[in-house]
Amino acid sequence: MYGLVRALAATALILAATAAQAQISDDVVKIGVLSDMTGPSSTPTGQGSVTAAQMAIDDFGGSVLGKPIQLIVGDHQIKPDIGTAIARRWYDTEQVDLIVDVPVSAVGLAVQTVASEKKKLLIVTATGTADFHGKFCSPYTMQWVFDTHALAVGTAQEVVKRGGDAWYFLTDDIAFGHALERDAAAVIKREGGKVLGSARPPFGTTDMSSFVLQAQASRAKIIGIAGGPPNNVNEIKTGGEFGLFQGGQQMAALLALITDIDALGLQSAQGLLLTTAFYWDMDEQTRAWSKRFFAKMQRMPTMWQAGVYSAVTHYLNSVKAVGTDNPGKVASKMRDIPIHDFFGHGGKLRADGLMVHDLWLAEVKSPEESKYPWDYYKILTKIPGDQAFGPQDPACTIVN
Secondary structure, three states, X not given: OHHHHHHHHHHHHHHHHHHHHHOOXXXXXXXXXXXXXXXXXXXXXXXHHHHHHXXXXXXXXXXXXXXXXXXXXXXXXXXXXXXXXXXXHHHHOOOXXXXXXXXXXXXXXXXXXXXXXXXXXXXXXXXXXXXXXXXXXXXXXEEOOOOHHHHHHHHHHHHHHOOOOEEEEEEOOOHXXXXXXXXXXXXXXXXXXXXXXXXXXXXXXXXXXXXXXXXXXXXXXXXXXXXXXXXXXXXXXXXXXXXXXXXXXXXXXXXXXXXXXXXXXXXXHOOXXXXXXXXXXXXXXXXXXXXXXXXXXXXXXXXHHXXXXXHHHHHHHHHHHHOOOOHHHHHHHHHHOOEOOOOOOOEEEXXXXXEEOXXXXXXXXXXXXXXXXXXXXXXXXXXXXXXXXXXXXXXXXXXX
16 A cells, blocks of 8 residues: 555656646747847857856756756847847747847847747846836846946946046947936936036947047046947047046946956056946855856956846746746746845846846956956945836836
């Protein structure tokens, strides 16, 4: 009798496991990294994002609920039409369960439209527009690392508190740059500071001389860089060449990545203020993972690449917890489970799809202060996630 009971129990366990496995569509969990593989965003995303995603899959054991996890890669070339075409093919014919990364806001928003239409999952780690979780929010799409509001609050508010109350902006003449300037200017004025003006170089400008001279002539205490690579690198480099720091002015980057600092060198970037969601040398956990990443890529990870690892890991944990790769059920579970890893540190995915976590205000070290390779940042203060990201946008209808 005891043997029969044991046999029945074993059979029940096998049936339960089989039922769980049967809920994995096409007998595989497929993740697509959609990135810029060769263009100006390829260093902070690109192959490094692919590597981070693969590390997450490998660390998870390569399978979930008894089914293999497969990774595929696409290059959107910073073109929304190419990004949407790849996303449609992946969702419709290649049965991709999750798309991650997607640098550049225009491409991220375009792919979000497809994901929402197809009711498939998308996690952007390198798209900053707050509209992603605002008026364009979706139950199936998530923003993991940053948004323009968080960067503006993180840098502008903390810098004004430290006496940097007169600003002049160098703003990328694209929607992302305009959003950064708008959000930062609102924070500066709210904190009692003032904005003396702005210059708006086109995206991809190589000669920043005239724009930096305008900023220098403004005599603003802080030159705010409202944009990302490649403009931010050119602006910081030109500012160093023109002696902005020696003249008593300071640059504050609303978006700068550790790969930007590495490309510039500490001699040019020293003294730059920036906000980051991740720094490789924060603690034992960040150092351990980043050294593994470095062994594969020969450079330290950006916050975007670390965010890919975190997002993929949280997705896989949620698939395992809910027992299926059904997009709606997984998305719901992802919002229920806190994010506990070297990146998120107790982060929480809100109903509007924004992952709220702490940010850090950092200052780039001088060459004399740096003691070893990639020792680039002095962490000045922690910015609590609720303070940095702010409340949910009422324009997001899924939370009303």
